[in-house]
Every structure is written in structure tokens, then in C-alpha cells.
Amino acid sequence: MSKAAENWPPEDTEPATPHPDAPPSGTELGEHYSQCFGCGDDVESGLHIRSMIASDMTVVSKFTVGKDHQGAPGLAHGGLLACAFDEALGSTVGNLLRRPAVTARLETDFVRPVPVGSTLHIAAKLDGVSRRKTYVSAEGRLDAEDGPVAVRARGLFVTVGVEHFTKHGDADAISQFRDVRQAAGQDWDINP
Numbered sequence: 191m192s193k194a195a196e197n198w199p200p201e202d203t204e205p206a207t208p209h210p211d212a213p214p215s216g217t218e219l220g221e222h223y224s225q226c227f228g229c230g231d232d233v234e235s236g237l238h239i240r241s242m243i244a245s246d247m248t249v250v251s252k253f254t255v256g257k258d259h260q261g262a263p264g265l266a267h268g269g270l271l272a273c274a275f276d277e278a279l280g281s282t283v284g285n286l287l288r289r290p291a292v293t294a295r296l297e298t299d300f301v302r303p304v305p306v307g308s309t310l311h312i313a314a315k316l317d318g319v320s321r322r323k324t325y326v327s328a329e330g331r332l333d334a335e336d337g338p339v340a341v342r343a344r345g346l347f348v349t350v351g352v353e354h355f356t357k358h359g360d361a362d363a364i365s366q367f368r369d370v371r372q373a374a375g376q377d378w379d380i381n382p
């Protein structure tokens with residue numbers, strides 16, 4: 191049981207309805223951007239998280255803790271664990287709802303230490319939507335899908351227009367990203 195406030199999702203939320211073009215259950219999700227610290231292959235010390243659609247409301251992700259992710263010797267840094275959950279939750283929102291969204295709020299409960307070399311199995315689910323707000327939560331279990339819970343997290347993601355990324359981010363990189371995705375026949379009007 192989380193120690194966080196229990197009004198989750200708030201009463202004014204509606205059930206989340208996955209987008210008709212959301213990937214089907216069993217789909218392995220690759221990196222969404224090669225320079226993403228959470229999932230990008232080009233970031234040597236990144237988290238290299240890989241995710242899969244488990245059901246129309248759930249995405250499972252795996253994060254193996256490396257030596258570059260330490261806080262105390264031999265243990266994962268809490269901030270990097272929060273990052274892993276940000277990625278897992280964001281991937282759940284982006285892939286299931288297929289709308290561009292950014293993290294507005296992220297809560298984490300650290301339940302037990304996560305050693306270097308262990309793998310967190312993160313199961314994230316859509317909890318509800320209210321206008322631009324999407325509520326999503328996750329549990330991370332140690333070394334197995336049914337292992338002990340090590341971390342819980344809840345996120346509020348707010349839907350934004352693509353101009354959020356072009357205005358505040360690197361517009362040239364986003365243009366290249368769009369070209370690569372369109373050449374691959376992929377819709378890009380989701381998180382670049």
C-alpha cells in the first residue's frame with residue numbers, strides 16, 4: 191500500500207481509452223529517441239529501458255541497474271530509479287494513448303534497496319484521464335515479474351501540442367526526428 195495520498199486518480203477522472211492505433215499486446219517497444227536517457231541506444235550510460243505492451247491498459251518495462259547508476263556503493267541512485275519510472279510511465283501514456291504528453295508530477299515510493307546488477311520489472315497502467323491530464327501508476331519488482339516490490343510511482347502527464355517540443359527544445363533535431371519516423375512510415379505526432 192502506497193503511503194501517498196489515496197485520492198488517486200481524482201474523482202473527476204474517466205477511464206482511459208487506448209487509441210485505436212495503439213500497438214497490440216505483445217508488441218516490443220524500441221527506443222523512442224536514440225538520445226533519450228531513459229531508452230536511447232546512443233546514450234552509453236543511459237538506462238536502456240525496454241518496454242512491451244502487456245495489455246490495452248498496461249505496459250511492462252525492464253531496467254537493469256548498472257555501475258553508472260549508483261548512489262551508495264552497489265545500490266541504485268533513487269533519482270535514477272525515478273527517471274526509470276518517468277520513462278516507463280511516459281512510454282505507457284505515449285504508446286497507449288498516442289498523444290504527446292509531458293510529466294507534470296511524479297511521485298515515488300522507495301520500498302527496498304535496488305542493487306547494481308538487479309533488474310527492475312516495471313508494470314505501469316493507465317489509471318484515468320481528465321481533459322489534458324492522464325494519471326498513470328507503476329510498480330517495480332526486483333528480478334522477476336512476481337519479485338518483491340522495490341519502487342512504486344505515480345505520474346500525472348499533461349497533453350501538449352508538438353509546439354511544446356519545437357518551441358522549448360531543439361527544433362532542428364525534432365525536424366530530423368520527424369523525417370526519420372515518416373520515412374519509416376510511422377506517425378510522429380506523439381512525443382518526439
Ligand SMILES: CCCCCCCCCCCC(=O)SCCNC(=O)CCNC(=O)[C@H](O)C(C)(C)COP(=O)(O)OP(=O)(O)OC[C@H]1O[C@@H](n2cnc3c(N)ncnc32)[C@H](O)[C@@H]1OP(=O)(O)O
Nearest residue numbers: 222276277280281284285292293294295321323348380381
Ligand atoms: C511512442 C511515444 C513514446 C513516448 C515515450 C516518452 C517517454 C518520455 C518520458 C519522459 C517524460 C518527461 O520527462 S517530460 C520532461 C519533464 N517535464 C517537463 O519538462 C514539463 C514542464 N512543465 C510544463 O511544460 C508545463 O507546466 C505543463 C505542460 C506540464 C503544463 O502547463 P500548461 O500547458 O500551461 O497547462 P496547465 O494549465 O498549467 O496544466 C494543465 C492541467 O494540469 C494541471 N497540472 C499541471 N501541473 C501540475 C502539477 N505539477 N501537479 C498537479 N496538477 C498539475 C493543472 O492544474 C491543469 O489542470 P486543470 O485546470 O485542467 O484541471
